[in-house]
Amino acid sequence: MQNINNEIIAAIATGFNNSGIGIVRISGSGSFSLIKKIFKKKDGSSFEDIDSHRVYYGFIMDGEDVLDEVLVVPMKSPHSFTTEDTVEIDCHGGNLVLRRILELVLRCGARIAEPGEFTKRAFLNGRLDLSEAEAVIDVINSKNDLFLKNSLRQLKGDLYKDISNIRQELLYEIARIESALDDPEHYDLTGYSSELKEKLLNVIERIRGFIKGYENGRIIKEGIKTVILGKPNVGKSSFLNMLSGYEKSIVTDIPGTTRDVIEESVILDGLNLILYDTAGIRESDDKVEQIGVKKAMESAGNSDLLILMIDSSDDLTSEDIDLFGFIKDKNAIVLYNKSDLNSVIHPDDLKKYTDKDIVKISVKDKTGISELSGLINDMFIKGSLSYNDEVMITNERHKKLLDDSLNSLSNVMVSIDSGLPEDFYSIDLKDAYDSLGMIIGENTGDDIIDMIFSEFCLGK
Amino acid sequence: MGFSEYYDVVVVGAGHAGCEAALAAARLKLNTIIFTVSINSIALMPCNPNIGGTSKGHLVREIDALGGEMGKNIDKTFIQSKMLNRSKGPAVHSLRAQADKADYSREMRQTLENQDNLTIKQAEVCELIVEDDTVKGVKIFTGGVYYAKAVILCTGTYLKARCLCGEAITYTGPNGLMAANHLSDSLEKAGIELVRFKTGTPARIDSRSIDYSRMTPQYGDDPVIPFSFSTDPASVQKEQVLCYLTYTNENTHKIILENLDRSPLYSGVIEGTGPRYCPSLEDKIVRFKDKERHQLFIEPEGIHTNEMYVSGASSSLPEDVQIRMYHSIPGLENCKIVRNAYAIEYDCINPAQLYPTLEFKKIKNLFAGGQFNGSSGYEEAAAQGLIAGINASMSVLGKEKIIIDRSEGYIGVLIDDLVTKENHEPYRMMTSRSEYRLLLRQDNADQRLMKKGHDIGLVSDEQYEHLLDKVKKIEKEIKRLKNTFVGNDEKINDLLLSLNSTPLNSGASLFELISRPEIDYRSLSEIDTDRKSLPDEVIEQVDIYIKYNGYIERQEKQVEAFKKLEMRKIPFDIDYDDIKSLRLEARQKLKNFRPISIGQASRISGVSPADISVLLVYLKNS
Secondary structure (H helix, E strand, C coil): CHHHHHCEEEEECCCCCCCCCEEEEEECCCHHHHHHHHEEECCCCCCCCCCCCCCEEEEEEECCEEEEEEEEEEECCCCCCCCCCEEEEEECCHHHHHHHHHHHHHHCCEEECCCCHHHHHHHHHCCCCCCCHHHHHHHHHHCCCHHHHHHHHCCCCCHHHHHHHHHHHHHHHHHHHHHHHHCCCCCCCCCHHHHHHHHHHHHHHHHHHHHHHHHHHHHHHHCEEEEEECCCCCCHHHHHHHHHHHHHCCCEECCCCCCCEEEEEEEECCEEEEEEEECCCCCCCCHHHHHHHHHHHHHHHCCCEEEEEEECCCCCCHHHHHHHHHCCCCCEEEEEECCCCCCCCCHHHHCCCCCCEEEECECCCCECHHHHHHHHHHHHCCCCCCCCHHHHHHHHHHHHHHHHHHHHHHHHHHHHHCCCCHHHHHHHHHHHHHHHHHHCCCCCCCHHHHHHHHHCCCCC | CCCEEEEEEEEECCCHHHHHHHHHHHHCCCCEEEEECCHHHCCCCCCCCEEECCCHHHHHHHHHHCCCCHHHHHHHHEEEEEEECCCCCHHHCEEEEEECHHHHHHHHHHHHHHCCCEEEEECCEEEEEEECCEEEEEEECCCCEEEEEEEEECCCCCECCEEEECCEEECECHHHCECECCHHHHHHHCCCCEEEEEEEEEEEEEHHHCCHHHCEEECCCCCCCCCCCCCCHHHHCCCCCCEEEEECCHHHHHHHHHCHHHCHHHHCCCCCECCCCCCCHHHHHHHCCCCCCCEEEEEECCCCCCEEEEEEEECCCCHHHHHHHHHCCCCCCCCCEEECCEEEEEEEECHHHECCCCEECCCECEEECHHHHCECCHHHHHHHHHHHHHHHHHHHHCCCCCCCCCCCCHHHHHHHHHHHCCCCCCECCCHHHCCCCCCCCHHHHHHHHHHHHHHHCCCCHHHHHHHHHHHHHHHHHHHHHHHCEECCCHHHHHHHHHCCCCCCCCCEEHHHHHCCCCCCCHHHCCCCCCCCCCCHHHHHHHHHHHHHHHHHHHHHHHHHHHHHHHHCECCCCCCHHHCCCCCHHHHHHHHHHCCCEHHHHHCCCCCCHHHHHHHHHHHHHC
16 A cells, blocks of 8 residues: 555546646645646745645746646645645646646656546545555455446446446346246247347447447547658658647657657647657668668557658659558558649549548648548547546456456357357356446346346246 | 253254254254144145255255255155256256155154154244343243253244235134244344245145146156265155146136235235245236246145145135136136135344354344245255254354355355345245356265265264265366377277267367267267276266366356455454444444455445455454
């Protein structure tokens, strides 16, 4: 527990919305020294002796840069929600500024809070010595978490309803099998296995859909890893610069990346793109450039999205054709650049080489951007995934549970195919049911028995 | 007045729970007395004429492995026997026997009568003597006082019982037997919380008035498999009676629906809670409107009687409606009812007042078993009676009491559910209640529990050694099959093809071959030349182990995790008010239930995983 208590956690305490005001909350011993590093009072006076429960007015500084004009409220242990030293930063600069402040806080030694972690700390810190937190957290993790439940209740999307529906369907099948096992002279399972198989195929399909939704969630959270490809001088750098200037949206320049691949994070119509500008792809004898090309191809292989730029003012070269081949089986968009100039090739010419979407842009005139962002939106953000912080963060655990349930269901399929008796199906069906239950924070309890009695007529 | 005697153990009630409790205590050489309101009702089967059935068959096997009597008694008195669910996996195979009710009862009575250290007494126990939160004995209606070191309450459905048949109400126990009207008040005075439960039984019909040609006969198994591990299978091969299957129809349903207002259940006369698994026919028809017909089984009550039990047709409708209802059923057109169906209401306890040892939390040395604990069924009763009897004896002997946990037996599931979960109807065992079902098979009850039975002193050395020998043979044979390889050989592949199995390209162990679904141990006898002749019970275990190994191992892993939490004990004197972070609901639940382990605490509804974490941290610190 000590180690956990020592960790400073931080998160944006207000949800993602378009309001200009938001709070970044920091908790854990060390929060005060953290805030000292990044906060400067308006009057420039020292912030050395922090009074608890006082509102301080000033600036959040990233080095010499002012990130935002803020109010800071320090709360000394134990008089805070978590009972730990806590600092709340009341920011005014909108979502992007909130994120930048959070990132700064994280860089200064805090880690991002797990969903419900403030509450969890508050709860565990009650009056307890927390030296056994790890055991505790294991228990919390292994069972349905109260906090998960709360966070899921906030989930406005259809996920909750959909998973409940699937559970209900599985429950019915379990109850059907169990009824037949309990009252074999009453309920017969002849021909049932093929019926079940069909139903499960449908359920499996739907769970796969959720997992895909998780990918969307991850993409919202981590950003879409986007690699810009194209032969040299096709306009990649200006494209990147244009995006960076777009909505003044640079979030980070991550230092330490090699000169060969430049990583930059931009927000494009609400989508977070992690852009990797690659050295121009070109067969080269130059050693340095070869390495750059190699790295470019490597990052392209790990990306979520490839953007291939084609210079419309120049003829297609064999390099372009190779790149069309490279993006063939990947998530990719072709940019038809320099559409402001006299085009030598026509977008239709490109269709011979690729079936990817082609967007006409002009980096110079800044046209075509909204079409591009619309396309990326369509590609990545399917369905009604809400832009909710909690959804994203809890996703990883959900994903694992979805995987578990999928795994259990495929075990049922295997049991059916290898001719095992029906009572074996219900073992794995129950596991799947439990895994899904943990996602939405519901206990199994007596619902199998209740379903048996409500849906099947048993008894002497 | 003024008369008193001293015993080690007093058992109140001589139904299925009381009999097991008294036998266990007496066999452990404790001076034991058992009370019954009627000597003729010892081990009475007032409802269905069966022992066993799905999951209940498991209980009987477990009772037997622990040294109880039920399995032996039914082996001596059954008139038809069947292994249910044979087409399903081994975990859900369940034995069910039709009993000759009179024989069953008589046989058990004789066993009790012949048992050393056991006194049988016909009397109504009307008062519990409790001093300093410890039970000291009981008082009977005629005034005698019986002091004891431990008392076991197995009052079944007799406490303040009333029977309802339509508008007619009689204040009797089952079968018109005397109700026990005095004890309830004394129990409440001792601080025991009582609730009112309800159950029912169908009519009995004169066999001569039934037209069996309109029904489907139901046969017993050949060969019959005995319940008890100590019964010689040869001794149970005998001629069996038939049961019959018939169905309700539209007309039956119409008669019932038209008279629903005359059912005490629907008119609100009955206050008690009825069991969902044993619905009256009117219940089934109201709740499952879409079902065009319901099955009814006609089962003999015994060899020396013409009474037939109508399984599936319990009812609390008035007599005239019942007659019309039965007459609408194929084969029963002219049937004569010997005894009407009736519902019975009775006092029983909220079993949350018990530890998993079946001892009262508030009253030392007071134990309870059977329907009194809010359960239902002969087998459930006997299982609890046995555990209560064992633990009362352990208490007297100053030895450690036993708890069968959920991973060890259906008995464990039964008792844990009773004492941990909120129960609003008579509790019936079901296979779906057991989470480690694959491990808790009826075929391995001896391997699971006989060591316990032997340690306690209820299983003989001879029987236990037989088990050890069996286990050794199973292990040895599995090892041999793992190490015996066959190759790509014509004789072997011919055999595989004849079994619809894929021929071998390379070598495989016999173990691997048996794990194929289409192959079992016996089918390989031709090619397994080193095979020694082994008893059937060994071969069965070898087959099951090899075939379901993967699943079995999986459940064993789950059991490990389960055991960890079970082993984290909560001290008796824990003060939940001292744990500030507990939510109010959880604190109240924990104070009420007083769970013995973190595992048990985690199964109480209303206690969340977060509450459990708080509890863990608190325990660690204190």
